[in-house]
Amino acid sequence: MSARVIKAGPLTTVQDLGRKGQARLGLSPGGAMDRRAFLWANRLLENAPDVPSLEVTMGGFEVIFERSTTIAVVGAECPVTVDGRARESWRTLEIQAGQTLRLGFARSGLRAYLAFPGGLQVASFAGSASVVMREGLPGSLGRPVSGGEILRWHANPESLGASADSHRGLVPPRFRPARGPFLTVEFIPAYEWTEFSGEDCESLLSAAWTVTPVSDRVACRLNGPPLLSGPKVLDSAPLVDGTIQVLADGTPLVFMRDRPTIGGYAKLGAVLPAHLDRLAQARPGSVVRFVVGDPDAARTEAARMDSFFGVRT
C-alpha cells in the first residue's frame, strides 16, 4: 500500500514514541510531540500503539492514495478534505484509490497525526523510527518528509472495518482537549529551583509567558520577565522531557522531544508529561501559566493513560 506526498507543508516528520534508553549515546529521545494525539491515531486504526505515523506541523499537507484504504487524523484542528470535500478529523477516514487527502492550515493547535494501517514502513535506528533533524541520523531518519516522497505502510486488512462501527472509529468528544490561546501547565520544581531568588520563583508562577515563534521540536521558548537570579552552572546536567531551563539572558524554555541529553544552564524543574502534550499544541503567541503539579496525581494519570493505550509511554 502506498501514497505519494504532493505537498509536505512547513514540517512533516515520521514519528513514533521515540528512542528509549539511548541518552548515554547522546541521542535525543525524539518521538511524537503530542503523545496522546499520536496514540489515539494508532488506536483508531487498531494499530500497535507505537507504530510510526506522520506528525504534520501547521498543516499544508497533501497526499494522493494509490489504493483504497483507511487512515486516521487526530490532533491540531486542520481543515481536512478528501478530493476537495470537507471531512471530520479525530476519526478514521475511508479513502478511495486515486483520492487526494489535504490537511489545511491549522485553525487551532499545532500538530496533527496521520496514522496508516499497520504503521508506516520506514527505517529505524536505535529502536525508533523517529526523525530527529539536528542529529545527523542516517538516511531518512535525519530529514523531514518532502514533496514527491512515496509513503508505504503495512496493509492491515483487519483494521479496515474500524470506521464501519462509528463508536470505534472516532475519538469521543470528551477526550478531545479544549484548545485556546491560554493554557496552564503543571510542573514539579526541581534542579536549581531553591537557588533562584523568591522573586524569580514567584515570577515563574505569576507571569503570563508567551510562546515565541522560534519554538520547535527541541524546545518551547517563552517570553516574559527575565529570571536573572539563577546560579551560573559550570557543567551540564542531565535533562528530561519537560525540563525548564533558564538561559543566560533570563528567558526560560521547556525542553521538548528533540532536546539534547544534557544542558548547561540553571534549571527550575520539569513540566509533567500530560502537560507536555498540551504544550506541544501551543502556537506561537499562546499564553502559558505555570502551576505546581502533584506528582502522585501525575503518576495515577500516567498509569491510566498506559493501561488505556496498552503501552508504557
Add this chain to the structure above:
Amino acid sequence: MVLEWEPTLETLPAFNRLLVTGHPTDWDPAGVSARLDQLMARAVSGPLPEIPCAEAIALPACYDTAVAPDLAEVAGRTGMASSEVVRLHAEGRYTVLATGFAPGFAYLGDVASAMAVPRRTAPRQSVPAGSIGLADRRTGVYPSSGPGGWQLIGRVPPSLFADASERLTRFSPGQPVSFRVISLKDFEREA
C-alpha cells in the same frame, strides 16, 4: 552505574550528577531516594565497587596551525607559547566526564588550569568533524561537523568517526582518554 533495581529504566551520569529514570507507574519517589541513600552510604563507607568502564583510548591528534584555527588565540590568552599549549594538552590524562551535547560528543577533563580559556563569544556555525575543542577546564572532540563554540586547537582524523555506530559509542563516562601527537602529513593520510 548499576542500580540492580527492577524499575530503573535508564541511568545517565554527567559530571557530578546522575539521572535515574524509571516508569512513573511502578516506582515511588520515597523508594527511589531511600535506595539511592543506601547505595551512597555503601559507596562512601566500604571499598569502591568495580565499575566497568570502557578501555583507555589514545587519539591521534594533529596540532598543526593548518587545523588549529584558535591555537594562537589560546596561546595569547594564556601567555604561553603555542608549542607549550600543545605540549600541555597532549600530555594531559583525561577522563570522560559526560557524553552528550551532540551524539557521540564526550566532555573530557580536567584540562590543566594554566590553559583554561573561555569559549568563543560567537559560536561557529560549522566546526569540522574531528576538531579538538577547549573551553574552561574541559576538552573534547567534535565527532561530526556542526555548530560549536569551543576554541579549536587541533584535529583528530575524522575517519575515526566515519562510521555512525562507532561515532556514537566511541566514548563512555569514566573512560580514560589521552592524545598522541601526529604530524600534518600523518593527519592528511589518515583523514
